[in-house]
Amino acid sequence: MAKNKTAAGYKGPSGDQKRRDGEGRSCVRFRCGLTNTIQDVLRQRPGWVEVKDGGEWDFNWCDVGWLRENFDHSYMEEHVRISHFRNHYELTRKNLMVKNLKRYRKTLEREADRIEAAKCDFFPRTFELPSEYHLFVEEFKRIPGSTWIMKPVARSQGKGIFLFRKLKDIIDWKKDGIRSDEQRDETQVESYVAQRYIENPYLISGRKFDLRVYVLVTSYIPLKAWLYRDGFARFSSTRFSLTSIDDHYVHLTNVAVQKTAPDYDPEKGCKWQVQQLRSYLTARHGRETVEALFKDIDNIFVRSLQSVQKVIINDKHCFELYGYDILLDQDLKPWLIEVNASPSLTASSQEDYEMKCHLLEDTLHIVDMEGRLTGKEKRVGGYDLMWNDGPVYTEDVNLETTGSCCFTANTHLGCVNNRKKQLRQLLKPIPGQKRI
Numbered sequence: 001m002a003k004n005k006t007a008a009g010y011k012g013p014s015g016d017q018k019r020r021d022g023e024g025r026s027c028v029r030f031r032c033g034l035t036n037t038i039q040d041v042l043r044q045r046p047g048w049v050e051v052k053d054g055g056e057w058d059f060n061w062c063d064v065g066w067l068r069e070n071f072d073h074s075y076m077e078e079h080v081r082i083s084h085f086r087n088h089y090e091l092t093r094k095n096l097m098v099k100n101l102k103r104y105r106k107t108l109e110r111e112a113d114r115i116e117a118a119k120c121d122f123f124p125r126t127f128e129l130p131s132e133y134h135l136f137v138e139e140f141k142r143i144p145g146s147t148w149i150m151k152p153v154a155r156s157q158g159k160g161i162f163l164f165r166k167l168k169d170i171i172d173w174k175k176d177g178i179r180s181d182e183q184r185d186e187t188q189v190e191s192y193v194a195q196r197y198i199e200n201p202y203l204i205s206g207r208k209f210d211l212r213v214y215v216l217v218t219s220y221i222p223l224k225a226w227l228y229r230d231g232f233a234r235f236s237s238t239r240f241s242l243t244s245i246d247d248h249y250v251h252l253t254n255v256a257v258q259k260t261a262p263d264y265d266p267e268k269g270c271k272w273q274v275q276q277l278r279s280y281l282t283a284r285h286g287r288e289t290v291e292a293l294f295k296d297i298d299n300i301f302v303r304s305l306q307s308v309q310k311v312i313i314n315d316k317h318c319f320e321l322y323g324y325d326i327l328l329d330q331d332l333k334p335w336l337i338e339v340n341a342s343p344s345l346t347a348s349s350q351e352d353y354e355m356k357c358h359l360l361e362d363t364l365h366i367v368d369m370e371g372r373l374t375g376k377e378k379r380v381g382g383y384d385l386m387w388n389d390g391p392v393y394t395e396d397v398n399l400e401t402t403g404s405c406c407f408t409a410n411t412h413l414g415c416v417n418n419r420k421k422q423l424r425q426l427l428k429p430i431p432g433q434k435r436i
């Protein structure tokens with residue numbers, strides 16, 4: 001961004017006032033820091049024009065590196081939007097996510113009760129190393145023979161991860177003491193989290209998988225969060241076993257890991273749409289069980305966002321598309337593994353490309369640079385409004401059977417995504433009004 005303070009702004013003829021008045025913007029100048037699906041979607045959006053680095057923009061889909069370097073020096077006019085919150089890492093760095101969840105759990109225990117606090121028990125026991133090494137060792141010794149996973153706090157795609165069962169494997173993270181003088185002189189070790197490994201994952205055809213689900217936050221205070229109907233399960237290519245803890249193809253479900261497996265088939269890939277998973281689970285366990293499972297998953301989204309609600313710097317210019325990693329165990333309990341600030345937008349197949357394009361198009365509809373929404377929508381394309389300063393409900397009018405209304409959560413993860421039809425109704429051009 002050139003000359004700092006000037007690049008983010010809109011000086012078009014219609015100006016900011018017009019947008020506030022609800023009139024469509026005739027041109028949106030965007031900057032895009034990524035060269036994948038999002039760039040395609042932005043370039044194809046009617047009326048949007050790309051600006052080169054240094055040019056003024058109204059909308060910026062930046063990477064977190066750009067944010068770190070530039071956010072504090074940018075002056076942003078009212079209407080400008082940017083794709084991250086300033087301190088997104090409070091939720092998206094593995095150690096900070098757990099720290100915030102632990103603190104939030106304690107607050108609930110103090111201010112509400114144990115039952116409320118127990119609703120936060122969806123993340124595996126986790127310690128930051130080296131800082132919590134001693135606490136970790138206490139816990140490690142309490143459960144002899146258990147398996148743990150070590151993960152660098154800020155890397156992704158399975159990089160740097162390993163499983164262990166012996167303390168000697170993590171001696172480098174020991175705070176003081178038996179590291180050799182030579183090691184102690186070296187610059188500090190990278191921060192990791194040591195986390196209980198989920199030893200009983202839910203298996204399909206003997207294989208482990210986890211879920212990638214998309215949640216869009218458009219405001220933290222008040223909290224406003226949307227859940228996308230599509231997502232996918234990412235399978236490992238090798239049958240699950242606890243004997244080979246060094247085999248990443250067995251234990252890490254990241255596509256970046258699995259696609260390097262010798263028998264990886266790019267045509268078949270290693271993904272199921274979340275709709276396919278939901279149908280599979282419903283056929284095996286029944287509707288009620290699966291509905292309870294998806295309710296537990298919704299609980300993970302809402303609680304995790306609430307845990308950082310007061311920590312994230314709320315800024316009306318910012319929105320964030322999070323990629324949640326959720327693992328199911330054999331008891332159909334969902335576990336939160338991590339939250340990504342920059343979920344992979346690179347497509348692994350044509351189907352994946354289309355899904356990601358739709359996800360991003362709908363994200364842009366909600367961010368609504370064009371001023372087409374009223375702000376009262378509960379559904380936009382494949383997104384359902386999950387939380388709006390409180391739970392959002394769908395009214396199920398059940399007049400035929402019970403003659404009454406019942407309220408259910410307005411979330412439809414893994415349900416039919418008839419977004420096109422919904423968008424046609426929602427974004428109807430208003431006669432006489434100029435639209436993009």
Ligand SMILES: Nc1ncnc2c1ncn2[C@@H]1O[C@H](COP(=O)(O)OP(=O)(O)O)[C@@H](O)[C@H]1O
Nearest residue numbers: 124155156157158159196197198252253254338
């Ligand atoms: N506690 C855990 N128990 C079981 N599997 C895990 C656990 N943590 C991570 N994994 C596996 O490792 C993968 C990568 O871990 P993750 O925390 O998402 O790191 P990354 O940022 O590298 O993706 C996950 O997708 C999951 O398959």
Ligand SMILES: [Mg+2]
Nearest residue numbers: 157254325338
């Ligand atoms: Mg991950």
